[in-house]
Amino acid sequence: MPVKKTFEKLLVLLFLVLIPASLIAQGTLADYQRVDNFRTTVQGLVYNSIDRANWIDNTGRFWYRKVIKDGKEFVLVDAERATKQPAFDHEKLSASLSKAANKQYSAKNLPFNTFTFINNQTSIRFEADSVQWICDLNTYLCTKGGPVAPSTIPQRGQPQRGQPQRGTPPTEQRSPDGKLNTYVKNFNLFIREADTNKEYQLSYDGSEGNYYSLSSVSWSPDSKKIAAYRTTPGYQRLVHYVESSPTDQLQPKHTTMVYAKPGDVLDFDVPVLFQMDTKKQITINNELFPNAYSNGRIQWWRDSRAFTFEYNQRGHQVYRIIEVDANTGTPRAIVNEECKTFFEYSGKRYRYDINDGREIIWMSERDGWNHLYLYDGLTGRVKNQITKGEWVVRGVDRVDVKNRQIYFRASGMYHGKDPYLINYYRINFDGTGLVAYTEGDGNHSISFSPDSAYYVDTYSRVDMPPVWELRRSSDRKLVVELERTDIQDLLKIGWKMPEVFVSKGRDGVTDIWGIINRPMKLDETKKIPILENIYAGPQSSFVPKTFSTNNGMQALCELGFIIVQIDGMGTANRSKAFHDVCWKNLGDAGFPDRILWMKSAAERYPYIDITRVGVYGTSAGGQNAAGAVLFHPEFYKVAVASCGCHDNRMDKIWWNELWMGWPIGPEYAASSNVDNAYRLQGKLFLIVGEMDSNVDPSSTMQVVNALIKANKDFDLLVVPGMNHSNGGTFGERKRRDFFVKNLLDVKPPDWNSIIK
Numbered sequence: 001m002p003v004k005k006t007f008e009k010l011l012v013l014l015f016l017v018l019i020p021a022s023l024i025a026q027g028t029l030a031d032y033q034r035v036d037n038f039r040t041t042v043q044g045l046v047y048n049s050i051d052r053a054n055w056i057d058n059t060g061r062f063w064y065r066k067v068i069k070d071g072k073e074f075v076l077v078d079a080e081r082a083t084k085q086p087a088f089d090h091e092k093l094s095a096s097l098s099k100a101a102n103k104q105y106s107a108k109n110l111p112f113n114t115f116t117f118i119n120n121q122t123s124i125r126f127e128a129d130s131v132q133w134i135c136d137l138n139t140y141l142c143t144k145g146g147p148v149a150p151s152t153i154p155q156r157g158q159p160q161r162g163q164p165q166r167g168t169p170p171t172e173q174r175s176p177d178g179k180l181n182t183y184v185k186n187f188n189l190f191i192r193e194a195d196t197n198k199e200y201q202l203s204y205d206g207s208e209g210n211y212y213s214l215s216s217v218s219w220s221p222d223s224k225k226i227a228a229y230r231t232t233p234g235y236q237r238l239v240h241y242v243e244s245s246p247t248d249q250l251q252p253k254h255t256t257m258v259y260a261k262p263g264d265v266l267d268f269d270v271p272v273l274f275q276m277d278t279k280k281q282i283t284i285n286n287e288l289f290p291n292a293y294s295n296g297r298i299q300w301w302r303d304s305r306a307f308t309f310e311y312n313q314r315g316h317q318v319y320r321i322i323e324v325d326a327n328t329g330t331p332r333a334i335v336n337e338e339c340k341t342f343f344e345y346s347g348k349r350y351r352y353d354i355n356d357g358r359e360i361i362w363m364s365e366r367d368g369w370n371h372l373y374l375y376d377g378l379t380g381r382v383k384n385q386i387t388k389g390e391w392v393v394r395g396v397d398r399v400d401v402k403n404r405q406i407y408f409r410a411s412g413m414y415h416g417k418d419p420y421l422i423n424y425y426r427i428n429f430d431g432t433g434l435v436a437y438t439e440g441d442g443n444h445s446i447s448f449s450p451d452s453a454y455y456v457d458t459y460s461r462v463d464m465p466p467v468w469e470l471r472r473s474s475d476r477k478l479v480v481e482l483e484r485t486d487i488q489d490l491l492k493i494g495w496k497m498p499e500v501f502v503s504k505g506r507d508g509v510t511d512i513w514g515i516i517n518r519p520m521k522l523d524e525t526k527k528i529p530i531l532e533n534i535y536a537g538p539q540s541s542f543v544p545k546t547f548s549t550n551n552g553m554q555a556l557c558e559l560g561f562i563i564v565q566i567d568g569m570g571t572a573n574r575s576k577a578f579h580d581v582c583w584k585n586l587g588d589a590g591f592p593d594r595i596l597w598m599k600s601a602a603e604r605y606p607y608i609d610i611t612r613v614g615v616y617g618t619s620a621g622g623q624n625a626a627g628a629v630l631f632h633p634e635f636y637k638v639a640v641a642s643c644g645c646h647d648n649r650m651d652k653i654w655w656n657e658l659w660m661g662w663p664i665g666p667e668y669a670a671s672s673n674v675d676n677a678y679r680l681q682g683k684l685f686l687i688v689g690e691m692d693s694n695v696d697p698s699s700t701m702q703v704v705n706a707l708i709k710a711n712k713d714f715d716l717l718v719v720p721g722m723n724h725s726n727g728g729t730f731g732e733r734k735r736r737d738f739f740v741k742n743l744l745d746v747k748p749p750d751w752n753s754i755i756k
Contacts, residue, residue, distance in 0.1 A: 029749045035556060041493065047069055063117075075087055079453070173214055209233065220300050228274070239257050239698075257693060266293065300326075321362075346539060350372070359374060359429075361399065372396070387434075418500060422444055445458045457469045516601060517565075519562075529562070536589035556736070571590065591627075615640075618726040646672065646703045674705075680712045688701070691721055691723050692723055692724045
């Protein structure tokens with residue numbers, strides 16, 4: 001062999017040896033196709049899964065539909081007899097229906113997903129091919145029941161029954177006894193006697209800038225008094241849109257929408273009391289509600305002794321239930337929440353009035369954890385704390401006033417287990433008798449029978465397929481295991497369950513929880529870059545907790561990435577201290593915890609390349625993704641930020657003032673991606689829809705402007721006509737290309753040369 005050719009072959013061999021292993025067979029067209037086909041690849045490979053339990057009337061019987069190989073099956077369960085069996089003979093029903101409809105149906109694929117038992121459960125009624133059918137389960141004779149009636153569910157934007165048509169609001173509001181009508185004229189309140197039409201003016205202080213509206217009027221149940229709000233209007237901020245490519249015309253369209261932003265002057269509502277017998281207007285002292293972000297709906301007690309409204313103070317650090325005496329107009333605070341940081345009214349507020357307000361169940365984080373309290377509504381004092389401990393009440397499902405018990409959901413009660421997993425409980429009003437309806441290391445959901453004698457418990461984790469159990473309420477004992485999901489065929493094709501991973505946060509003590517997603521073909525001898533799917537919004541926690549065959553991240557893994565999702569400090573559903581990290585500090589986004597978490601994962605799994613880290617997110621996640629490469633460029637190298645609320649002064653008022661505080665302070669600028677755009681060191685790709693009605697699109701464009709002024713390189717995609725989104729199909733493809741190019745160092749396919 002000539003020396004020259006031998007030398008050339010050696011060079012090629014040396015080049016191949018020096019190529020990082022992670023760059024081979026990644027980011028190819030075949031990988032893209034595998035990502036696109038991921039959903040269909042895994043579809044239909046999970047068996048024995050149930051949609052829901054359908055309880056039959058007031059009985060202890062229910063049916064469910066389960067997925068079987070190549071089809072579905074309907075199962076009937078009798079809780080009292082602890083039996084389950086086919087809901088009907090599928091073969092006989094398919095044969096009879098095929099004959100009656102003159103169309104072939106399979107027993108495993110009957111043309112309906114739901115049905116109703118009728119005629120004392122001897123027949124079923126269902127819809128198939130736009131026709132109602134009734135099948136007798138004794139004879140299996142199927143007969144047509146007529147065409148399917150048009151849907152009675154109102155379409156979006158249509159009023160429901162009993163509601164006024166849009167554009168035609170009611171002009172009067174009648175008193176409960178029917179004798180008086182109230183209405184607004186010249187911005188003031190008037191009443192008219194129903195039998196004589198005699199008119200009286202109630203208020204005289206209304207004007208264009210200080211008006212009464214009929215929508216706020218609330219009659220006392222005894223028809224002797226009226227409470228209403230007098231409103232001083234605030235600033236009506238408009239956000240402007242230019243739709244560049246409307247579908248119905250050639251020329252662009254300009255539209256506007258009212259959109260309040262942090263710091264804006266808001267409507268100021270003042271409650272006013274009127275007495276019908278004297279026509280007297282009573283001024284209510286506003287010392288307890290001087291600066292409202294909002295005053296809630298006026299609500300009278302049934303005995304008409306007083307009315308209440310909920311006062312949310314600007315800045316969201318004071319929240320009160322205010323009661324106003326109907327005779328004197330004297331206000332008092334029944335419940336008073338005063339917080340050093342924020343009262344999380346948007347997701348953790350709960351109130352339940354008992355015995356016409358003599359007692360109130362109230363939710364609060366005052367002891368550092370989200371719990372329930374029982375108030376004496378007459379004195380405004382806490383009678384007792386109902387739930388207590390280093391765990392979190394996640395919601396109340398039912399209050400049984402007769403037995404003085406509360407049915408609720410909670411997480412974090414099992415130490416050492418994932419503190420976000422939800423379990424179901426019951427407790428007495430006085431805090432005794434805590435009963436756990438669910439157990440086991442899973443995320444639960446339950447469905448009680450109509451008489452609450454039984455319940456179906458469904459539980460799973462991201463790394464554990466769902467299990468369905470029927471249990472007895474009296475002792476929580478297992479009656480029968482309904483189904484256990486079979487994923488063997490899914491595992492055979494190489495599908496991998498996400499891994500639940502936990503490491504310590506910035507304080508070295510607090511557990512930070514997340515998941516790791518891996519590609520189906522994982523070569524642990526190669527170094528693989530890592531992507532974080534980020535959303536650090538403080539309104540909740542976001543790492544998936546239930547089983548899914550496609551959580552959106554697993555498909556993207558197929559391009560050659562490890563993808564993780566983490567709940568860092570500042571997100572919800574842990575302690576108040578954990579949550580408070582976000583206070584006036586949304587730029588933090590839990591990054592110190594996230595970075596430590598990923599480094600810990602890389603220590604355990606050496607194939608994770610911690611030197612090549614990407615991040616992506618939408619909305620608040622878009623803000624976080626861009627913030628990652630601005631505030632932590634030493635760790636995050638590549639970011640894709642979609643429709644981000646990049647500056648909290650530009651975004652919706654409630655969300656941002658709740659977490660960033662009021663009035664606007666220097667913290668807003670400190671967390672702003674606009675003000676900190678000059679810090680960019682890595683690769684940043686911004687995506688925005690020109691018609692985003694959730695986040696003002698200018699928020700993204702102001703980042704663009706700041707980057708240009710700082711002479712920074714970046715990528716930008718503005719999608720015509722798109723609302724709040726991650727970029728749609730095209731944006732998703734561009735996001736993949738960006739990561740493939742900048743983390744895999746592979747040139748994406750030439751899409752212009754590919755003809756579909």
